[in-house]
Amino acid sequence: MNIHEYQAKQILAQYGIEVPAGGIAYTPAEAKRVAQKVSARGPWMLKAQIQAGARHSGYFAGNSVNPKGGIRQVTQIRNLAYEAAQMLNNTLITEQTDAKGRLVSKVYVEAFKQVKRFFYVGMVIDSSIPAITLLISEVIDQDILKVGFTQQDKILRLPIEYDKPIANAQIKAILDFLSLDKSYDDYLRDFLNKLRVTFINLDAQMIEINPVGILRNKKFIALDAKMNFDDNAMFRHPDILRMQDEYEEDPRYLKAQRYGFYYSELDGNIGCIVNGDGLALETIDVIRSQGYKAACALNVKGGVDKDRIAAGIKIIMTNPRVEGVLINILGGFLRCNLVAEGIIAATREVGLNVPMVVRLEGTNKEEAKTILHETKLPIIFAENTNEATEKLIKEMEVND
Amino acid sequence: MSILADRKTRVLVQGITGIQASFHVKRSIDNGTNVVAGTSPQRQSEHLGVPIFESVADAVKNMPIDASVLFVPARAVKQAVREAVEAKIGLVVSIAQGVPVHDMLEIKAMLKGSETMMIGPNTPGVITPQEARLGIFPENIHHKGCIGIISRASTLTYEGVLETNAAGLGQSTVVGIGDDMIVGTDFRELMVQFMADDETKALVLIGKADNVYEQLAAETYAKMPNKKPIIAFVAGETLPFGANMGYAIDILSHGFSSIQDKKKILSDSGMIVVDKMSQIHQALADLGLK
Numbered sequence: 001m002n003i004h005e006y007q008a009k010q011i012l013a014q015y016g017i018e019v020p021a022g023g024i025a026y027t028p029a030e031a032k033r034v035a036q037k038v039s040a041r042g043p044w045m046l047k048a049q050i051q052a053g054a055r056h057s058g059y060f061a062g063n064s065v066n067p068k069g070g071i072r073q074v075t076q077i078r079n080l081a082y083e084a085a086q087m088l089n090n091t092l093i094t095e096q097t098d099a100k101g102r103l104v105s106k107v108y109v110e111a112f113k114q115v116k117r118f119f120y121v122g123m124v125i126d127s128s129i130p131a132i133t134l135l136i137s138e139v140i141d142q143d144i145l146k147v148g149f150t151q152q153d154k155i156l157r158l159p160i161e162y163d164k165p166i167a168n169a170q171i172k173a174i175l176d177f178l179s180l181d182k183s184y185d186d187y188l189r190d191f192l193n194k195l196r197v198t199f200i201n202l203d204a205q206m207i208e209i210n211p212v213g214i215l216r217n218k219k220f221i222a223l224d225a226k227m228n229f230d231d232n233a234m235f236r237h238p239d240i241l242r243m244q245d246e247y248e249e250d251p252r253y254l255k256a257q258r259y260g261f262y263y264s265e266l267d268g269n270i271g272c273i274v275n276g277d278g279l280a281l282e283t284i285d286v287i288r289s290q291g292y293k294a295a296c297a298l299n300v301k302g303g304v305d306k307d308r309i310a311a312g313i314k315i316i317m318t319n320p321r322v323e324g325v326l327i328n329i330l331g332g333f334l335r336c337n338l339v340a341e342g343i344i345a346a347t348r349e350v351g352l353n354v355p356m357v358v359r360l361e362g363t364n365k366e367e368a369k370t371i372l373h374e375t376k377l378p379i380i381f382a383e384n385t386n387e388a389t390e391k392l393i394k395e396m397e398v399n400d
Numbered sequence: 401m402s403i404l405a406d407r408k409t410r411v412l413v414q415g416i417t418g419i420q421a422s423f424h425v426k427r428s429i430d431n432g433t434n435v436v437a438g439t440s441p442q443r444q445s446e447h448l449g450v451p452i453f454e455s456v457a458d459a460v461k462n463m464p465i466d467a468s469v470l471f472v473p474a475r476a477v478k479q480a481v482r483e484a485v486e487a488k489i490g491l492v493v494s495i496a497q498g499v500p501v502h503d504m505l506e507i508k509a510m511l512k513g514s515e516t517m518m519i520g521p522n523t524p525g526v527i528t529p530q531e532a533r534l535g536i537f538p539e540n541i542h543h544k545g546c547i548g549i550i551s552r553a554s555t556l557t558y559e560g561v562l563e564t565n566a567a568g569l570g571q572s573t574v575v576g577i578g579d580d581m582i583v584g585t586d587f588r589e590l591m592v593q594f595m596a597d598d599e600t601k602a603l604v605l606i607g608k609a610d611n612v613y614e615q616l617a618a619e620t621y622a623k624m625p626n627k628k629p630i631i632a633f634v635a636g637e638t639l640p641f642g643a644n645m646g647y648a649i650d651i652l653s654h655g656f657s658s659i660q661d662k663k664k665i666l667s668d669s670g671m672i673v674v675d676k677m678s679q680i681h682q683a684l685a686d687l688g689l690k
Contacts, residue, residue, distance in 0.1 A: 230500050233500035384562070
């Protein structure tokens with residue numbers, strides 16, 4: 001789960017990390033009021049709040065007179081409402097959004113902070129060790145990802161201990177890497193340990209401060225903040241869960257999430273219902289190898305409740321892009337008969353207007369097939385993924 | 401022979417009285433699994449014909465136990481593993497999906513230097529056909545045979561099983577290492593055990609595009625002095641949208657590797673890499689094991 005920059009900064013401030021004074025605004029007039037509140041004079045930073053990076057080099061679609069930049073510096077207060085109006089209720093497209101972009105419904109207004117230097121700090125979990133790993137680089141903004149591809153030596157990686165403050169040797173390594181002298185030791189240590197505690201206390205999977213600024217008084221300040229949390233641990237953090245912005249998520253994804261399923265969209269026209277991540281990937285690959293593309297995949301994982309499975313199937317069948325449905329289930333924990341009952345319940349409610357091919361294998365397979373045969377629904381059966389895909393494509397082409 | 405579990409393995413089930421546990425443990429017992437005890441917070445002395453204890457410590461005081469299967473919910477997995485580690489149980493298989501990643505960091509720290517090996521979480525478990533079913537496998541598709549399977553994709557494990565059947569070879573032991581970002585045991589240690597197992601003639605390795613476990617397996621395999629053939633498959637040529645975040649993390653922490661890179665690394669290590677699951681049976685047949 002992701003949150004917005006302004007929310008991440010509120011969290012950092014609670015953990016004692018310095019952030020610029022700022023406030024959120026939903027209208028141009030409000031943006032101006034917030035600006036005057038956070039600082040008596042300019043410049044100010046105006047930052048579009050969408051949950052995607054590369055906002056700085058992004059641009060607004062549609063009728064903006066001045067479409068460039070989801071992050072802008074405004075020097076004069078008289079220009080502030082105007083600039084905010086260029087962003088609010090417009091769609092921002094960046095390297096990290098899809099072509100549709102994201103609608104900006106709020107802007108964050110901050111007092112501009114003069115800093116001596118910038119650098120990048122990331123905190124992620126490296127599963128191969130496994131350990132929380134600090135990533136440090138002098139390369140900032142969206143260039144950091146490019147560096148990740150091509151110049152690995154420009155990123156310093158330090159796995160840290162889960163339950164101990166960051167080691168002295170590691171602090172020294174970071175100072176050296178950034179060419180900072182010993183006088184920064186305490187400030188860096190303080191900053192990174194507070195970040196570490198935030199990460200651990202809140203079950204974060206990633207925190208990125210891109211960039212960190214170094215102030216004249218040698219303190220470190222978070223000029224941007226991105227956080228991602230472990231969905232599976234949110235039962236421990238109702239306060240974080242409340243920060244989820246439903247407008248940022250695909251409504252089908254949210255619906256699937258509510259039933260405990262995982263939904264993802266692609267750009268084709270076959271709707272897939274599977275159980276398991278790997279099976280989803282394999283099914284999508286097989287469809288592609290036969291010249292077609294998946295529209296979406298719903299992973300019902302080890303779902304055990306017929307009504308929830310029916311609700312999940314409806315999510316796929318009501319997607320207007322879906323011209324054929326492929327159900328590929330290898331039941332272990334998930335029993336095939338429950339899937340069959342789920343299919344029947346879903347089709348009863350929303351009908352079956354597109355071809356559907358079902359491949360069931362594993363626990364209670366025969367029982368499931370019997371149930372489906374008895375309904376006399378025009379369901380096509382297959383014995384494996386290849387055959388299921390072939391049969392579905394053939395049927396879709398006949399329908400054309 | 402087989403690895404991890406056979407008909408002599410004395411199995412404890414933590415959380416045995418749950419609905420799902422009851423369904424699957426009964427199937428395991430019917431399938432020949434030597435289930436000797438269970439734990440449950442419910443006050444009852446017996447379930448499915450085996451004695452119930454309040455804690456793992458209680459159970460091990462009363463009888464020797466070799467392995468434990470965890471049917472506890474995801475949020476209780478950390479505590480359940482702790483109990484098993486403290487009781488020095490050799491093997492723990494954790495079925496639940498949705499264990500918090502930070503809990504896994506703590507669990508990995510517990511396992512380090514302990515006598516316990518953990519399989520999972522988010523796995524169908526471990527099965528030695530007709531001998532021991534520690535988990536939720538659809539046992540009706542399994543046949544005794546000479547192929548070891550190690551899989552990182554729960555449901556594709558079954559697909560792998562069907563492929564070994566199609567090749568007419570069957571399975572020695574099948575291990576789902578788990579679908580999650582961090583798992584108790586990755587491919588490497590299991591590869592070593594399979595190489596030492598007389599009954600296993602070849603392996604099927606099923607990987608995913610999402611992290612570096614496959615690369616680690618390749619490094620280990622390349623260095624092995626006595627190799628049995630491995631047929632490898634990696635799912636994820638086409639990544640769905642939304643996979644981006646985890647991708648960025650991996651790029652930053654390890655550098656970029658595409659699925660093609662991954663396949664090449666596996667192939668360079670000496671494994672036989674197939675592009676589709678459905679090519680596995682042919683690749684197995686080509687080994688001429690029969």
